[in-house]
Amino acid sequence: MECAVPHCQQREPTVLGRKLARFRPWVQTGFLAVWLAPLGRWLHGIPGCVFHCYSCPLSSFACPVGVAANYAALLPAAFEVPYLLIGVLLAVGALGGALVCGWACPFGFLQDLLGKIVPRKISLPGWLGYTRYVVLVGLVLLLPMVLGFKGIPFEKQVVSICRLCPAGALEAGVPYSVQSVLAGHGWVMSWFKTGILVSFLAAALVIHRPWCRIFCPLGGFLALCNRFSLFHLRFNPKECVECNLCRSRCSMGVKVDQAVNVPGCIRCLECTTCGAIEPCFARPQKSTAREQSV
Amino acid sequence: MSQRVPQPPVNPALRDLERHDFWPGFVAALAGVVLVLCGARHLTGVDTVDGSAAQESQLIKAFSSGGLQYASELPAPAPPSLDDPAAQAEALDRWTRQQANAAPPNWTVRVDTDAKTPCPT
Numbered sequence: 001m002e003c004a005v006p007h008c009q010q011r012e013p014t015v016l017g018r019k020l021a022r023f024r025p026w027v028q029t030g031f032l033a034v035w036l037a038p039l040g041r042w043l044h045g046i047p048g049c050v051f052h053c054y055s056c057p058l059s060s061f062a063c064p065v066g067v068a069a070n071y072a073a074l075l076p077a078a079f080e081v082p083y084l085l086i087g088v089l090l091a092v093g094a095l096g097g098a099l100v101c102g103w104a105c106p107f108g109f110l111q112d113l114l115g116k117i118v119p120r121k122i123s124l125p126g127w128l129g130y131t132r133y134v135v136l137v138g139l140v141l142l143l144p145m146v147l148g149f150k151g152i153p154f155e156k157q158v159v160s161i162c163r164l165c166p167a168g169a170l171e172a173g174v175p176y177s178v179q180s181v182l183a184g185h186g187w188v189m190s191w192f193k194t195g196i197l198v199s200f201l202a203a204a205l206v207i208h209r210p211w212c213r214i215f216c217p218l219g220g221f222l223a224l225c226n227r228f229s230l231f232h233l234r235f236n237p238k239e240c241v242e243c244n245l246c247r248s249r250c251s252m253g254v255k256v257d258q259a260v261n262v263p264g265c266i267r268c269l270e271c272t273t274c275g276a277i278e279p280c281f282a283r284p285q286k287s288t289a290r291e292q293s294v
Numbered sequence: 295m296s297q298r299v300p301q302p303p304v305n306p307a308l309r310d311l312e313r314h315d316f317w318p319g320f321v322a323a324l325a326g327v328v329l330v331l332c333g334a335r336h337l338t339g340v341d342t343v344d345g346s347a348a349q350e351s352q353l354i355k356a357f358s359s360g361g362l363q364y365a366s367e368l369p370a371p372a373p374p375s376l377d378d379p380a381a382q383a384e385a386l387d388r389w390t391r392q393q394a395n396a397a398p399p400n401w402t403v404r405v406d407t408d409a410k411t412p413c414p415t
Contacts, residue, residue, distance in 0.1 A: 044358050045351030054358035055412045062354050070357040077364070077403040078340050083333030084350050091326025094319050153364050154357075172412065228318035235312060258309055282316055 013245070017273025024102070024268065028109040035060055035106050047085045049092040050105040051211075051218050053165065055172035063168075064089060065140055065218050069161050073144035073154035089218075093225030097232070097261070101212060101219045102268035107167045108212055108219075114204040115251070122207050123253060129213060129264050132220030135161070140217050163190075166211060169197035208251040212266060223263035230282045233260045233267070239276040246271040341404045348405040360411030365399045 013021075035050060036058040037043075044054055048061030064085055071082045092100060101108055115121070139161045147157045154160065162168055173189035174197075180188045187194070203210040212219050226232070246256040249270040254262055256271045271277050337347040343363070348356075356362050375382070 045349075045355040047354060057412075062358055067354055067357055070362075074340075074362075074403065078338070080338050080340065080350075080353070082350070083329045083336050084354065085333075087326045087329025087331075087333055089326070091323055091330060094322035094326055151366060153362065153367065155360065155362075176412070225319075225322070228315070228322065230316070230319040230323060232314050232319075234314070235309070237309075259312055261312060261314065280314075282320070 013273035014275040016278075017269075017275065020269045020272060020279075025109075025112070027103050028106075028112070031104040032106055032109070034104075047082075047088050049088055049100050049218075049222075051107045051167050051216060052105075053162075053168035053171040055168060055176075057172070057175050059171070065165075066162050066168075069140050069144045070154050072141045073148040073152075073157065073160075075145050076149045076151075089221060093222045093229060095230050097226035097229035097267060098219060098223040098263075098265060099229075099231055099267040101216075101222060102266040105212075105219075107170075108209060108266070110170075111204040111209045111211060114201065115208050118205045120206070121251075124207060124210075124213060126253060126255075126264060129220070131214055132216055132223075135215050136217035136220050139164070161217070163193065164196060166197045166200040169193045170201075173197070208253075209266070213252060213264075219266065220263070223265065226261045226263060226265055226267070231267075232280055233265075233269075233272070233277050234280045234283075235260060236276050236278060239274075241276075243274065245274040246277055249273055341401055343404055343406050343408075348407070352405055352407055356405045356407070356409065358412075359409045361406040361409030363404050363406055365402055365404075368399070 031050075035048065035052045036056070037060040043060045044062050046061050047064040047067045049064065051065065052059060052061070052063055054062045054066055067082065067085050071080060071085070074080060144154055144157060144160055147160075148154070154162075157163070169189060173193060177187045177189045180186060200211055207213070242257075244257060246260075247254075250256050250265075251268065251270065252264050252266055254260065254264045254271075256277065260271065260277055269279055272279055333350045336350050338350055338353050340348045340353055342348045342352065
């Protein structure tokens with residue numbers, strides 16, 4: 001589609017925008033040292049804030065999604081409120097919203113790297129983002145609880161988020177299966193889970209962050225915090241020349257020209273390259289964007 | 295992402311108001327910090343193998359290391375095995391009576407803090 005905006009090609013990215021776009025992969029790489037710390041296994045008692053399997057041989061923190069599912073499965077046997085889990089997710093979400101998705105999550109980083117291989121991408125409809133909440137409520141919370149009431153411990157539940165998770169397949173299933181193959185015992189990960197992993201890796205070549213956009217329950221929860229988090233994006237109508245650079249740079253299909261602090265945003269800050277959208281922290285907006293533009 | 299993707303023209307009338315206040319985020323972040331502090335000190339209703347109440351971090355660690363033990367999943371003790379057939383029969387009979395009269399454990403689930411088995415899922 002030819003861009004209908006006459007001066008679309010004339011707007012150049014700002015210096016800050018260029019720096020953020022260059023800086024982000026290095027920050028994501030740096031965070032790998034936090035999530036893949038072999039000496040940090042003693043941190044397994046603390047829920048993390050990113051999507052990373054706690055069965056990974058190098059994992060430091062506990063996967064918050066797995067912890068939530070385990071708590072749900074434990075409910076029939078012991079009613080426990082997950083203070084640590086809720087506290088970590090609420091604090092991280094209220095501070096940055098989905099900022100960890102765009103800058104810290106290792107599985108998101110992997111999808112970003114795979115996405116650079118094939119330039120052309122398939123765009124997805126925005127409503128697919130709601131399936132994240134179906135996964136969160138159905139697969140992470142309700143299903144383990146129902147099976148727990150039937151007396152099935154979470155580890156023995158045949159269908160669960162952990163049994164289907166591609167991050168767990170990559171970060172735990174593959175290392176243990178390779179170890180098993182080298183020991184002569186064959187591939188231990190189920191072929192179904194291996195197929196899910198291969199499908200997601202292939203999808204990440206032609207779709208921007210397919211797991212994040214369609215299925216990630218953690219990203220879905222953190223994205224709900226985008227509306228009120230202390231870190232947010234502010235639109236400055238005085239700087240906007242309607243060049244649509246913001247929307248064209250967004251890999252998540254967010255209609256940035258209409259609203260930017262929405263649940264579909266992973267706060268990668270690519271849209272800030274135009275200069276009309278700027279990252280802010282803890283600064284209340286005294287007047288709305290429409291009032292400023294009058 | 296360095297390339298520009300053609301987009302439909304911008305319509306300022308469709309721009310959301312997007313008022314963003316400070317206090318909701320601040321209160322929520324504070325609530326999160328308070329919950330983390332509560333969780334760090336909170337003793338759960340689940341006991342450990344040695345009888346003390348498990349901390350929340352111990353319970354979470356048990357999720358990832360196969361440390362949750364369910365009373366319904368506990369294996370029965372193995373029957374005795376002796377060389378003398380007569381003594382074996384008597385011991386087996388005594389063992390069967392003990393199993394029949396044994397009281398069920400007074401716990402449903404407990405935490406083994408020394409477990410190190412990677413989660414099998």
